[in-house]
Amino acid sequence: MDPVRRAPQPGLVWSLRGRGPQDIAVTADGERPDAVRDWEDARGHGVRVCVVDSGVEGDHPLVGRVDGSWTVEEHEGGISVRETEPGDSCGHGTACAGIIRRTAPECELYSVQVLGSGFAGTGDVLLAGLRWAVRQGFDVINLSLSTTRARFAEELRALADEAYFRRTVIVASAHNTQVESFPWRFASVVSVGSHMEDDPDLHLYNPQPPVEFFAPGQNVQVAWLGGRTIRTTGNSFATPYVTGLCARILSRHPRLTPFQLKNALYLSAANVRIGTRGAS
């Protein structure tokens, strides 16, 4: 077994620790400022968002309607995906779904459960669930999970590329600790870490990737099991905010490609100042 590879530790990679928007100011070229955030009042109507996680509790007050639920199962014959009643083995998926609902209230929400059905081959189950979701053609997939197992990296990379060309946007959490994990490291996904600002509607672009965006992930109130709420912290909860933003943007501009969508996130980030090429 290969040990987890610990990445070098530059000052700013996995999340925005001890710095604020002013520390990562970015000047962008050429776009018309008045066109950048024309989706601010969009509500995600008609955009199909899938949460690949521990499941989503149905009819939670902060989640509302779950439009479809599936679970991935391992058995002797292999791995299969079957439709199931909405439910969550832990609460983590429900928390993500609640943040997406708050950010994009009119999106369609779907769930694929890849955690909670056993330990053996968790990476295989994650891969199977993500592949299934990509091939259903969801517009946005929220993946607040990753695997540290390097043997899954190439398959995940190929799958992330497949999603990219199918116009399915995978929004993936950076790992909370500085270990290599996947698929958030791939350029074809939208990767998200946490910032430490109090503003619940602030997203930032990271000029020092691999993680590309920061969103609220500290002391976040989230939906949890039994219709309740808790407060929690971590990149897992920053990611669904960006997923919700993607849904809002796509509801206003449904033909955007993943790279255009990523550009919209970039140009609308609070730390990116829109300049005019050659004017400064």
Place this chain on the structure above:
Amino acid sequence: MNASSSESSAETTDPLSRELVQSVVDTARALFGAAASSVFLLDRERHELVFEAVSGQGENHLVGRRFPAESGIAGWVAMSGEPMIVDDLTGSTAFDRDFAESTAYVPDALMAAPLTHGDLVLGVLEVLDPAPQSRSDLGELDLLALFARQAAVALRVVVDRRHQSAGSRSRADDRAAALRMAEDLRRLLEASQ
């Protein structure tokens, strides 16, 4: 879900291992100003988490108790390999309240981090009711993950020593079996002459 008590690997831990892993939970509890701290060992065959060491609430009766590893926050941490901090649990059914009540202690806040070796999760470090300033900050999540690296090394030592001990017992059993077989063969040869 209720915790079950059965003969556990924790009960067969040698004194040095027991002291090592106890020092981990005692230190975690002090580090975060917590009411309690536990280390769970992941039993992959039975898909269960086992209390390996406890500091504070439950210290005297929880070691060796088991619960299904597929539910609750500790289960999610073991499955996902990610640390987690949650607060405001009092009004929530989060993290398997039945289990918490079966241990006679229901926390309001909880921190949990995976204990890993390479890309393999060995167990979970849990800190119950940490001091209020430790409950929501990303820096605390970093500290928890950092300390979990040390705790993981301790748990790995415990597991390795247990395997070595089991291996020694197994080798002694093998030698005894070989001696018995040799004796049986000798008798057989003597009888056939």
